[in-house]
Amino acid sequence: MPNTASADRTPASAGADPRSVVSDLVSDCLADIDRIAHQYLLEVQKIDDYAASAVAVQDLEETAVASIELLLRLVGSLPIPDRLAGMSDALGHRRAQQGLPLESLLRAVRMDFRVLWTAMLEKVPPSSLPELTKDAVRVWEAVEFHTIRVHAGYLDELASMAQEKETQRAFLLSRLLNSDGKDPQVLGQAARALGVAPDSNFIVAVAAEYAQKAFRAEVLRAGAEQFLHERDGALILILEDVPARTGREPEGARPWLSRVDCFVAPPARSLADVPRMLRIALESLPVVTPQRPGQRTVREAWGHVAMTRLGEYGTVLADTVLGPLATISTHERDRLIETVQAYLRTGSVSETAGELYCHRNTVLNRLARFGQLTSFDPANPQDAAAVIAALHVLFPAST
Numbered sequence: 072m073p074n075t076a077s078a079d080r081t082p083a084s085a086g087a088d089p090r091s092v093v094s095d096l097v098s099d100c101l102a103d104i105d106r107i108a109h110q111y112l113l114e115v116q117k118i119d120d121y122a123a124s125a126v127a128v129q130d131l132e133e134t135a136v137a138s139i140e141l142l143l144r145l146v147g148s149l150p151i152p153d154r155l156a157g158m159s160d161a162l163g164h165r166r167a168q169q170g171l172p173l174e175s176l177l178r179a180v181r182m183d184f185r186v187l188w189t190a191m192l193e194k195v196p197p198s199s200l201p202e203l204t205k206d207a208v209r210v211w212e213a214v215e216f217h218t219i220r221v222h223a224g225y226l227d228e229l230a231s232m233a234q235e236k237e238t239q240r241a242f243l244l245s246r247l248l249n250s251d252g253k254d255p256q257v258l259g260q261a262a263r264a265l266g267v268a269p270d271s272n273f274i275v276a277v278a279a280e281y282a283q284k285a286f287r288a289e290v291l292r293a294g295a296e297q298f299l300h301e302r303d304g305a306l307i308l309i310l311e312d313v314p315a316r317t318g319r320e321p322e323g324a325r326p327w328l329s330r331v332d333c334f335v336a337p338p339a340r341s342l343a344d345v346p347r348m349l350r351i352a353l354e355s356l357p358v359v360t361p362q363r364p365g366q367r368t369v370r371e372a373w374g375h376v377a378m379t380r381l382g383e384y385g386t387v388l389a390d391t392v393l394g395p396l397a398t399i400s401t402h403e404r405d406r407l408i409e410t411v412q413a414y415l416r417t418g419s420v421s422e423t424a425g426e427l428y429c430h431r432n433t434v435l436n437r438l439a440r441f442g443q444l445t446s447f448d449p450a451n452p453q454d455a456a457a458v459i460a461a462l463h464v465l466f467p468a469s470t
Contacts, residue, residue, distance in 0.1 A: 138158070159220030163225035246260075274312055275339055355369065396444060
């Protein structure tokens with residue numbers, strides 16, 4: 072029976088098969104690994120991002136040796152020791168933590184092929200060059216395997232870092248809200264985590280539950296996803312109004328917010344004011360409905376909030392203001408209330424007439440009739456406020 076082990080060790084110069092050429096070259100390169108790794112290191116250090124990175128020279132040197140050894144063992148089908156088994160993934164994780172750009176990392180990793188192939192060409196006997204050339208794919212496959220694992224490790228680490236950052240942001244945002252913006256230390260930590268200036272103006276918006284998917288998509292299109300937060304099932308946007316820090320007038324609510332069903336609170340004048348404005352937004356959110364979509368503000372929501380806070384006083388107020396309408400027919404009552412609601416919304420007899428498709432004298436007559444029955448004149452500011460509150464109590468969904 073032939074000794075296959077001896078045949079595999081036949082010198083390349085003796086006319087061995089391509090595997091023997093590669094095996095001998097791998098052995099020669101392993102013996103010369105420090106010089107090859109140093110050559111590789113010199114090439115890597117020419118990449119700008121490495122010079123400006125947090126990667127220490129010792130780290131680069133150790134990685135260069137380990138990478139070259141791993142590749143040589145893969146090319147030569149040699150056993151992979153435990154110390155090298157996971158080094159590709161670990162390298163990707165470490166470089167992500169060090170903030171090295173992925174493009175530069177992959178460029179450096181792929182340099183392994185050129186450096187390793189050059190070293191092999193320097194060592195191969197001229198007579199064995201054709202056999203080695205046929206096996207170039209083995210070197211390339213080893214480098215690609217290494218590159219893929221480095222890439223995967225890098226992306227895994229980025230995902231982990233992003234999740235950790237999001238967890239930290241959520242935690243600090245929760246602390247900010249719980250402290251009501253009154254703890255200076257928490258304010259500073261939250262500002263750093265959110266990447267904002269604590270003395271900026273902030274836009275605080277909350278999406279209606281049924282519109283959260285559309286809200287998120289609009290925020291992503293606007294490139295403001297880092298300011299999007301989830302808390303107790305609510306989807307919240309806390310957007311720094313950057314122009315407020317440049318001396319220009321604040322931009323206020325962004326125009327794209329008007330395209331989504333959400334409530335936008337009045338501007339928070341600082342990060343410390345955000346918790347208060349978020350409470351306002353959450354309390355006002357019920358005014359955003361599929362029947363009345365789009366952006367809503369305090370202007371549209373105050374009646375709902377007032378009605379909610381009035382409690383039993385609101386019930387008494389509604390009965391006091393609107394109770395006398397029970398003495399007329401349902402048809403007339405509905406006409407009067409419809410006209411009063413339109414008038415209070417527009418502030419104009421002509422606009423009310425146009426909205427209701429009737430003559431302006433008809434509007435004037437209905438308003439007068441409402442005043443006679445209730446003793447509350449919709450044209451009188453003080454009476455109008457009481458009528459609006461009463462209507463919100465009696466018809467919360469339509470006012």
